[in-house]
Amino acid sequence: MSVQYTRFLSNLTAFMRASEIRELLKLIEKKKVISLAGGIPDPSLFPIDDLTKITQEIIINQGQTALQYAPTKGVTIFRETLVDFIRRMRGIRVPNPECIVVTAGSQQALDIIGRVFINPGDVVLVELPSYLAAINAFRVYNPLFVGIPMDENGLRTDILEEKLKILKNEGKNIKFLYTVPTAHNPTGLTMSIDRRKHLIELANKYDFLIVEDDVYGSLIFENVDVTPIKALDKNGRVIYVSSFSKILAPGLRLGYVVAEEPITDIFEKAKQSLDLHASTLSQFIAMEAIRRGVIEKNLPRIRSEYRKKRDIMLDALEENFPKGCSWSRPIGGMFIFIWLPEQIKTHELLSKAIERGVVYVPGRPFFVDSTGENTMRLSYSYPSEENIRKGVGILGSLIKEELK
Numbered sequence: 001m002s003v004q005y006t007r008f009l010s011n012l013t014a015f016m017r018a019s020e021i022r023e024l025l026k027l028i029e030k031k032k033v034i035s036l037a038g039g040i041p042d043p044s045l046f047p048i049d050d051l052t053k054i055t056q057e058i059i060i061n062q063g064q065t066a067l068q069y070a071p072t073k074g075v076t077i078f079r080e081t082l083v084d085f086i087r088r089m090r091g092i093r094v095p096n097p098e099c100i101v102v103t104a105g106s107q108q109a110l111d112i113i114g115r116v117f118i119n120p121g122d123v124v125l126v127e128l129p130s131y132l133a134a135i136n137a138f139r140v141y142n143p144l145f146v147g148i149p150m151d152e153n154g155l156r157t158d159i160l161e162e163k164l165k166i167l168k169n170e171g172k173n174i175k176f177l178y179t180v181p182t183a184h185n186p187t188g189l190t191m192s193i194d195r196r197k198h199l200i201e202l203a204n205k206y207d208f209l210i211v212e213d214d215v216y217g218s219l220i221f222e223n224v225d226v227t228p229i230k231a232l233d234k235n236g237r238v239i240y241v242s243s244f245s246k247i248l249a250p251g252l253r254l255g256y257v258v259a260e261e262p263i264t265d266i267f268e269k270a271k272q273s274l275d276l277h278a279s280t281l282s283q284f285i286a287m288e289a290i291r292r293g294v295i296e297k298n299l300p301r302i303r304s305e306y307r308k309k310r311d312i313m314l315d316a317l318e319e320n321f322p323k324g325c326s327w328s329r330p331i332g333g334m335f336i337f338i339w340l341p342e343q344i345k346t347h348e349l350l351s352k353a354i355e356r357g358v359v360y361v362p363g364r365p366f367f368v369d370s371t372g373e374n375t376m377r378l379s380y381s382y383p384s385e386e387n388i389r390k391g392v393g394i395l396g397s398l399i400k401e402e403l404k
Protein backbone atom coordinates (compact mmCIF):
# COMPACT_ATOMS: atom_id res chain seq x y z
CA MET A 1 0.00 0.00 0.00
CA SER A 2 1.37 3.43 -0.89
CA VAL A 3 1.86 6.03 1.84
CA GLN A 4 -0.50 9.03 1.78
CA TYR A 5 2.02 11.79 2.30
CA THR A 6 -0.41 14.72 2.36
CA ARG A 7 -1.37 13.89 5.95
CA PHE A 8 2.21 14.69 7.01
CA LEU A 9 2.49 18.07 5.35
CA SER A 10 2.50 21.33 7.34
CA ASN A 11 -0.05 24.07 6.67
CA LEU A 12 2.72 26.24 5.24
CA THR A 13 3.04 23.99 2.19
CA ALA A 14 -0.42 25.13 1.06
CA PHE A 15 1.09 28.53 0.24
CA MET A 16 4.16 27.22 -1.57
CA ARG A 17 4.07 27.75 -5.31
CA ALA A 18 6.46 26.59 -7.95
CA SER A 19 7.62 29.45 -10.14
CA GLU A 20 5.59 29.27 -13.35
CA ILE A 21 8.70 30.37 -15.17
CA ARG A 22 10.88 27.62 -13.80
CA GLU A 23 8.16 25.05 -14.62
CA LEU A 24 8.00 26.44 -18.13
CA LEU A 25 11.74 26.22 -18.60
CA LYS A 26 11.74 22.63 -17.35
CA LEU A 27 9.08 21.78 -19.94
CA ILE A 28 11.09 23.04 -22.89
CA GLU A 29 14.51 22.03 -21.65
CA LYS A 30 15.00 19.34 -24.23
CA LYS A 31 13.17 20.99 -27.12
CA LYS A 32 14.92 23.19 -29.63
CA VAL A 33 13.19 26.47 -29.00
CA ILE A 34 14.46 30.01 -28.83
CA SER A 35 14.08 31.14 -25.26
CA LEU A 36 13.25 34.77 -24.63
CA ALA A 37 11.89 33.60 -21.28
CA GLY A 38 14.46 32.96 -18.56
CA GLY A 39 15.98 36.00 -16.92
CA ILE A 40 19.48 34.61 -16.89
CA PRO A 41 22.82 36.28 -17.60
CA ASP A 42 24.81 35.67 -20.76
CA PRO A 43 27.36 33.07 -19.56
CA SER A 44 29.92 34.16 -22.16
CA LEU A 45 30.28 37.29 -20.00
CA PHE A 46 31.38 35.39 -16.89
CA PRO A 47 35.05 36.29 -16.20
CA ILE A 48 36.07 32.64 -16.34
CA ASP A 49 39.85 33.12 -16.59
CA ASP A 50 39.98 35.54 -13.66
CA LEU A 51 37.74 33.29 -11.56
CA THR A 52 39.87 30.24 -12.35
CA LYS A 53 42.98 32.01 -11.16
CA ILE A 54 41.30 33.49 -8.09
CA THR A 55 39.74 30.20 -7.01
CA GLN A 56 42.97 28.28 -7.40
CA GLU A 57 44.98 30.87 -5.47
CA ILE A 58 42.40 31.04 -2.69
CA ILE A 59 42.41 27.29 -2.18
CA ILE A 60 46.20 27.06 -2.29
CA ASN A 61 46.96 30.12 -0.12
CA GLN A 62 43.90 30.48 2.12
CA GLY A 63 42.29 27.05 1.88
CA GLN A 64 42.17 26.43 5.60
CA THR A 65 39.97 29.50 6.11
CA ALA A 66 38.11 29.55 2.80
CA LEU A 67 36.90 25.96 3.23
CA GLN A 68 36.02 26.38 6.92
CA TYR A 69 32.73 27.38 8.60
CA ALA A 70 32.18 31.13 8.83
CA PRO A 71 30.10 33.61 10.89
CA THR A 72 26.37 33.64 10.09
CA LYS A 73 26.35 37.26 8.87
CA GLY A 74 29.21 36.41 6.52
CA VAL A 75 33.03 36.29 6.44
CA THR A 76 34.10 39.42 8.36
CA ILE A 77 36.81 40.60 5.94
CA PHE A 78 34.37 40.08 3.06
CA ARG A 79 31.78 42.29 4.77
CA GLU A 80 34.48 44.92 5.34
CA THR A 81 35.26 44.78 1.62
CA LEU A 82 31.53 45.06 0.89
CA VAL A 83 31.15 48.25 2.96
CA ASP A 84 33.62 49.92 0.60
CA PHE A 85 32.28 48.25 -2.56
CA ILE A 86 28.66 49.28 -1.88
CA ARG A 87 29.69 52.89 -1.25
CA ARG A 88 31.78 52.99 -4.41
CA MET A 89 29.25 51.29 -6.67
CA ARG A 90 25.98 52.65 -5.30
CA GLY A 91 26.77 55.60 -3.02
CA ILE A 92 25.36 53.93 0.06
CA ARG A 93 27.13 54.59 3.36
CA VAL A 94 27.04 51.42 5.41
CA PRO A 95 27.97 52.40 9.00
CA ASN A 96 29.78 49.14 9.75
CA PRO A 97 30.02 45.49 8.61
CA GLU A 98 27.44 44.42 11.23
CA CYS A 99 24.79 46.16 9.10
CA ILE A 100 25.41 43.57 6.35
CA VAL A 101 24.16 40.00 6.16
CA VAL A 102 25.58 37.91 3.32
CA THR A 103 22.93 35.52 2.00
CA ALA A 104 22.66 32.54 -0.35
CA GLY A 105 21.62 34.71 -3.30
CA SER A 106 19.29 37.64 -2.73
CA GLN A 107 16.52 35.03 -2.90
CA GLN A 108 17.37 33.87 0.61
CA ALA A 109 17.26 37.46 1.81
CA LEU A 110 13.69 37.70 0.50
CA ASP A 111 12.68 34.55 2.36
CA ILE A 112 14.28 35.82 5.56
CA ILE A 113 12.43 39.13 5.17
CA GLY A 114 9.13 37.24 4.80
CA ARG A 115 9.93 35.06 7.80
CA VAL A 116 10.95 37.94 10.04
CA PHE A 117 8.21 40.46 9.20
CA ILE A 118 5.02 38.77 7.95
CA ASN A 119 2.22 37.47 10.14
CA PRO A 120 -0.76 36.01 8.25
CA GLY A 121 -2.94 38.86 6.99
CA ASP A 122 -0.26 41.59 7.25
CA VAL A 123 -0.17 43.92 4.27
CA VAL A 124 2.74 43.57 1.86
CA LEU A 125 2.73 46.19 -0.88
CA VAL A 126 4.19 45.23 -4.26
CA GLU A 127 4.39 46.72 -7.72
CA LEU A 128 1.92 45.65 -10.40
CA PRO A 129 3.62 43.65 -11.83
CA SER A 130 6.30 42.47 -9.38
CA TYR A 131 9.23 40.02 -9.30
CA LEU A 132 7.71 36.53 -9.22
CA ALA A 133 10.35 34.94 -6.98
CA ALA A 134 9.73 37.64 -4.37
CA ILE A 135 5.96 37.17 -4.53
CA ASN A 136 6.40 33.42 -4.08
CA ALA A 137 8.87 33.86 -1.21
CA PHE A 138 6.50 36.19 0.68
CA ARG A 139 3.37 34.17 -0.17
CA VAL A 140 4.54 31.30 2.04
CA TYR A 141 3.94 33.56 5.08
CA ASN A 142 0.39 34.32 3.91
CA PRO A 143 0.35 38.13 3.71
CA LEU A 144 -2.38 40.25 2.16
CA PHE A 145 -0.76 41.44 -1.08
CA VAL A 146 -1.74 44.89 -2.24
CA GLY A 147 -0.60 45.75 -5.77
CA ILE A 148 0.31 49.29 -6.83
CA PRO A 149 0.33 50.18 -10.55
CA MET A 150 3.39 51.49 -12.39
CA ASP A 151 3.91 53.85 -15.29
CA GLU A 152 6.99 54.91 -17.24
CA ASN A 153 8.33 56.59 -14.07
CA GLY A 154 7.93 53.42 -12.04
CA LEU A 155 5.71 52.92 -9.00
CA ARG A 156 2.70 55.28 -8.91
CA THR A 157 3.33 56.76 -5.46
CA ASP A 158 0.18 58.91 -5.76
CA ILE A 159 -1.96 55.78 -6.04
CA LEU A 160 0.09 54.22 -3.25
CA GLU A 161 -0.83 57.11 -0.96
CA GLU A 162 -4.55 56.67 -1.69
CA LYS A 163 -4.24 52.95 -0.93
CA LEU A 164 -2.34 53.66 2.29
CA LYS A 165 -5.11 55.92 3.56
CA ILE A 166 -7.71 53.24 2.92
CA LEU A 167 -5.60 50.48 4.49
CA LYS A 168 -4.92 52.60 7.60
CA ASN A 169 -8.65 53.34 7.94
CA GLU A 170 -9.38 49.65 7.76
CA GLY A 171 -6.90 49.15 10.60
CA LYS A 172 -4.61 46.97 8.49
CA ASN A 173 -1.08 46.22 9.62
CA ILE A 174 1.19 47.45 6.83
CA LYS A 175 4.62 45.83 7.11
CA PHE A 176 6.61 46.71 4.02
CA LEU A 177 6.65 47.68 0.39
CA TYR A 178 8.84 45.57 -1.88
CA THR A 179 10.21 47.37 -4.92
CA VAL A 180 12.73 46.86 -7.71
CA PRO A 181 13.15 50.56 -8.47
CA THR A 182 15.94 50.28 -11.04
CA ALA A 183 15.59 48.30 -14.30
CA HIS A 184 12.64 46.49 -12.77
CA ASN A 185 11.93 42.81 -13.28
CA PRO A 186 9.65 42.12 -15.19
CA THR A 187 8.99 45.54 -16.77
CA GLY A 188 12.45 47.05 -17.23
CA LEU A 189 11.05 50.36 -15.87
CA THR A 190 12.97 52.67 -13.54
CA MET A 191 11.49 54.77 -10.74
CA SER A 192 12.19 58.51 -10.99
CA ILE A 193 14.12 60.25 -8.21
CA ASP A 194 11.05 62.31 -7.27
CA ARG A 195 9.03 59.16 -6.75
CA ARG A 196 11.85 57.60 -4.71
CA LYS A 197 11.77 60.62 -2.41
CA HIS A 198 7.98 60.56 -2.26
CA LEU A 199 8.09 56.87 -1.35
CA ILE A 200 10.39 57.57 1.60
CA GLU A 201 8.06 60.36 2.76
CA LEU A 202 5.13 57.95 2.63
CA ALA A 203 7.04 55.27 4.53
CA ASN A 204 7.75 57.80 7.28
CA LYS A 205 4.22 59.19 7.31
CA TYR A 206 2.37 55.86 7.20
CA ASP A 207 5.00 53.90 9.14
CA PHE A 208 6.09 51.00 6.98
CA LEU A 209 9.44 49.63 5.76
CA ILE A 210 10.78 49.66 2.21
CA VAL A 211 12.50 46.57 0.81
CA GLU A 212 14.66 47.78 -2.08
CA ASP A 213 15.84 45.07 -4.48
CA ASP A 214 18.72 46.67 -6.40
CA VAL A 215 20.23 43.77 -8.34
CA TYR A 216 20.35 45.81 -11.58
CA GLY A 217 21.69 49.05 -10.07
CA SER A 218 25.11 48.54 -11.70
CA LEU A 219 23.70 47.32 -15.03
CA ILE A 220 22.52 50.68 -16.35
CA PHE A 221 23.43 51.70 -19.90
CA GLU A 222 22.01 55.21 -20.08
CA ASN A 223 22.92 58.40 -18.30
CA VAL A 224 20.03 58.32 -15.81
CA ASP A 225 20.15 59.03 -12.08
CA VAL A 226 19.51 55.71 -10.33
CA THR A 227 20.52 56.72 -6.81
CA PRO A 228 19.27 53.91 -4.55
CA ILE A 229 16.36 54.69 -2.24
CA LYS A 230 18.64 53.49 0.55
CA ALA A 231 21.07 56.36 -0.18
CA LEU A 232 18.20 58.88 0.15
CA ASP A 233 16.86 57.40 3.39
CA LYS A 234 17.75 59.19 6.64
CA ASN A 235 15.58 57.23 9.06
CA GLY A 236 16.54 53.59 8.53
CA ARG A 237 13.30 52.75 6.71
CA VAL A 238 15.00 50.95 3.83
CA ILE A 239 16.16 47.35 3.82
CA TYR A 240 18.52 47.11 0.87
CA VAL A 241 18.95 43.83 -1.02
CA SER A 242 21.45 43.12 -3.77
CA SER A 243 23.35 40.28 -5.37
CA PHE A 244 26.42 39.12 -7.27
CA SER A 245 24.23 37.09 -9.65
CA LYS A 246 23.94 39.70 -12.39
CA ILE A 247 27.35 41.37 -12.05
CA LEU A 248 29.56 38.31 -11.49
CA ALA A 249 27.97 34.85 -11.60
CA PRO A 250 24.66 33.50 -10.23
CA GLY A 251 26.17 30.08 -9.52
CA LEU A 252 28.14 31.52 -6.61
CA ARG A 253 24.73 32.03 -4.91
CA LEU A 254 25.80 35.20 -3.20
CA GLY A 255 23.59 38.10 -2.19
CA TYR A 256 23.43 40.50 0.73
CA VAL A 257 21.18 42.71 2.81
CA VAL A 258 22.06 46.12 4.23
CA ALA A 259 19.92 47.37 7.10
CA GLU A 260 20.13 48.88 10.57
CA GLU A 261 21.77 46.59 13.12
CA PRO A 262 18.61 45.74 15.11
CA ILE A 263 17.24 44.30 11.87
CA THR A 264 20.39 42.48 10.72
CA ASP A 265 20.72 40.96 14.21
CA ILE A 266 17.29 39.36 13.78
CA PHE A 267 18.12 38.29 10.21
CA GLU A 268 21.23 36.63 11.64
CA LYS A 269 19.09 34.49 13.95
CA ALA A 270 16.71 33.58 11.13
CA LYS A 271 19.59 32.67 8.85
CA GLN A 272 21.32 30.52 11.42
CA SER A 273 18.62 27.88 11.24
CA LEU A 274 18.42 28.05 7.44
CA ASP A 275 22.03 27.30 6.52
CA LEU A 276 24.40 28.63 9.25
CA HIS A 277 26.07 30.90 6.65
CA ALA A 278 26.51 31.48 2.92
CA SER A 279 29.26 29.50 1.16
CA THR A 280 32.62 30.55 2.60
CA LEU A 281 34.38 29.72 -0.65
CA SER A 282 31.98 31.87 -2.70
CA GLN A 283 32.52 34.76 -0.30
CA PHE A 284 36.30 34.51 -0.70
CA ILE A 285 35.97 34.35 -4.48
CA ALA A 286 33.70 37.43 -4.61
CA MET A 287 36.00 39.27 -2.19
CA GLU A 288 39.05 38.66 -4.38
CA ALA A 289 37.05 39.54 -7.51
CA ILE A 290 36.27 42.90 -5.89
CA ARG A 291 39.81 43.50 -4.59
CA ARG A 292 41.44 42.69 -7.93
CA GLY A 293 38.97 44.88 -9.81
CA VAL A 294 37.58 41.94 -11.78
CA ILE A 295 33.96 43.03 -11.35
CA GLU A 296 34.57 46.68 -12.16
CA LYS A 297 36.69 45.72 -15.17
CA ASN A 298 34.02 43.33 -16.48
CA LEU A 299 30.95 45.53 -15.93
CA PRO A 300 31.48 47.81 -18.96
CA ARG A 301 31.61 44.69 -21.14
CA ILE A 302 28.32 43.37 -19.69
CA ARG A 303 26.64 46.76 -20.07
CA SER A 304 27.67 47.21 -23.67
CA GLU A 305 26.63 43.65 -24.62
CA TYR A 306 23.22 44.01 -23.00
CA ARG A 307 22.75 47.46 -24.43
CA LYS A 308 23.45 46.11 -27.91
CA LYS A 309 21.02 43.23 -27.40
CA ARG A 310 18.37 45.56 -25.98
CA ASP A 311 18.62 47.72 -29.08
CA ILE A 312 18.32 44.70 -31.35
CA MET A 313 15.20 43.57 -29.48
CA LEU A 314 13.65 47.06 -29.58
CA ASP A 315 14.32 47.29 -33.32
CA ALA A 316 12.87 43.82 -33.90
CA LEU A 317 9.74 44.75 -31.93
CA GLU A 318 9.32 47.94 -33.94
CA GLU A 319 9.66 45.95 -37.13
CA ASN A 320 7.51 42.93 -36.32
CA PHE A 321 4.87 43.73 -33.72
CA PRO A 322 1.49 45.05 -34.92
CA LYS A 323 -0.25 48.29 -33.95
CA GLY A 324 -1.97 48.12 -30.60
CA CYS A 325 1.11 46.63 -28.89
CA SER A 326 3.32 48.75 -26.66
CA TRP A 327 6.47 47.99 -24.73
CA SER A 328 8.89 49.41 -22.19
CA ARG A 329 12.25 50.96 -23.15
CA PRO A 330 14.58 49.82 -20.38
CA ILE A 331 17.62 51.93 -19.49
CA GLY A 332 19.31 48.84 -18.05
CA GLY A 333 18.80 45.32 -16.80
CA MET A 334 17.63 42.37 -18.88
CA PHE A 335 13.91 42.76 -19.69
CA ILE A 336 11.37 44.32 -22.01
CA PHE A 337 7.71 44.11 -21.03
CA ILE A 338 4.98 44.10 -23.65
CA TRP A 339 1.33 45.10 -23.46
CA LEU A 340 -0.73 43.46 -26.21
CA PRO A 341 -4.30 44.23 -27.29
CA GLU A 342 -6.76 43.17 -24.54
CA GLN A 343 -8.19 40.19 -26.45
CA ILE A 344 -4.86 38.35 -26.52
CA LYS A 345 -4.30 36.11 -23.51
CA THR A 346 -0.58 35.47 -23.41
CA HIS A 347 -0.85 32.31 -21.28
CA GLU A 348 -3.13 30.82 -23.95
CA LEU A 349 -0.90 31.95 -26.80
CA LEU A 350 2.16 30.30 -25.27
CA SER A 351 1.65 26.74 -26.55
CA LYS A 352 1.33 28.02 -30.12
CA ALA A 353 4.50 30.05 -29.68
CA ILE A 354 6.38 27.01 -28.39
CA GLU A 355 5.12 24.96 -31.36
CA ARG A 356 6.67 27.56 -33.64
CA GLY A 357 9.92 27.47 -31.71
CA VAL A 358 9.94 30.41 -29.33
CA VAL A 359 9.13 30.77 -25.65
CA TYR A 360 8.38 33.89 -23.57
CA VAL A 361 6.98 34.45 -20.08
CA PRO A 362 3.25 35.24 -19.86
CA GLY A 363 2.77 38.30 -17.64
CA ARG A 364 -0.11 37.24 -15.41
CA PRO A 365 1.89 35.47 -12.63
CA PHE A 366 3.72 38.76 -11.97
CA PHE A 367 0.47 40.50 -11.03
CA VAL A 368 -0.77 39.79 -7.49
CA ASP A 369 -4.28 40.75 -8.61
CA SER A 370 -4.14 38.22 -11.51
CA THR A 371 -4.53 40.93 -14.15
CA GLY A 372 -1.95 41.37 -16.92
CA GLU A 373 -3.38 38.56 -19.07
CA ASN A 374 -2.43 40.51 -22.19
CA THR A 375 1.19 41.06 -21.15
CA MET A 376 4.46 39.21 -21.69
CA ARG A 377 8.06 39.50 -20.55
CA LEU A 378 10.92 39.12 -22.98
CA SER A 379 14.53 38.85 -21.90
CA TYR A 380 17.42 39.90 -24.14
CA SER A 381 20.35 39.01 -21.89
CA TYR A 382 20.74 35.32 -22.75
CA PRO A 383 19.67 34.71 -26.38
CA SER A 384 22.07 35.39 -29.27
CA GLU A 385 21.50 38.44 -31.45
CA GLU A 386 20.25 36.19 -34.22
CA ASN A 387 17.80 34.41 -31.94
CA ILE A 388 16.47 37.71 -30.60
CA ARG A 389 15.63 38.78 -34.18
CA LYS A 390 14.20 35.37 -35.10
CA GLY A 391 12.23 34.93 -31.88
CA VAL A 392 10.65 38.38 -31.97
CA GLY A 393 9.84 37.84 -35.66
CA ILE A 394 7.99 34.60 -34.94
CA LEU A 395 6.07 36.20 -32.05
CA GLY A 396 5.15 39.17 -34.23
CA SER A 397 3.65 36.97 -36.96
CA LEU A 398 1.79 34.88 -34.42
CA ILE A 399 0.24 37.94 -32.77
CA LYS A 400 -0.76 39.40 -36.14
CA GLU A 401 -2.53 36.13 -36.99
CA GLU A 402 -4.35 36.14 -33.66
CA LEU A 403 -5.63 39.66 -34.32
CA LYS A 404 -7.06 38.77 -37.78
Ligand SMILES: *Cc1c(COP(=O)(O)O)cnc(C)c1O
Nearest residue numbers: 105106107131185215243245255
Ligand atom coordinates in the same frame (compact mmCIF):
# COMPACT_ATOMS: atom_id res chain seq x y z
C1 LIG B 1 17.83 38.06 -10.91
C2 LIG B 1 17.15 38.76 -9.79
C3 LIG B 1 17.56 38.56 -8.47
C4 LIG B 1 18.75 37.67 -8.15
O1 LIG B 1 18.44 36.64 -7.32
P1 LIG B 1 19.65 35.79 -6.69
O2 LIG B 1 18.98 34.91 -5.71
O3 LIG B 1 20.57 36.78 -6.06
O4 LIG B 1 20.31 35.05 -7.80
C5 LIG B 1 16.93 39.25 -7.46
N1 LIG B 1 15.93 40.13 -7.72
C6 LIG B 1 15.51 40.36 -8.96
C7 LIG B 1 14.44 41.35 -9.20
C8 LIG B 1 16.09 39.68 -10.03
O5 LIG B 1 15.65 39.90 -11.28
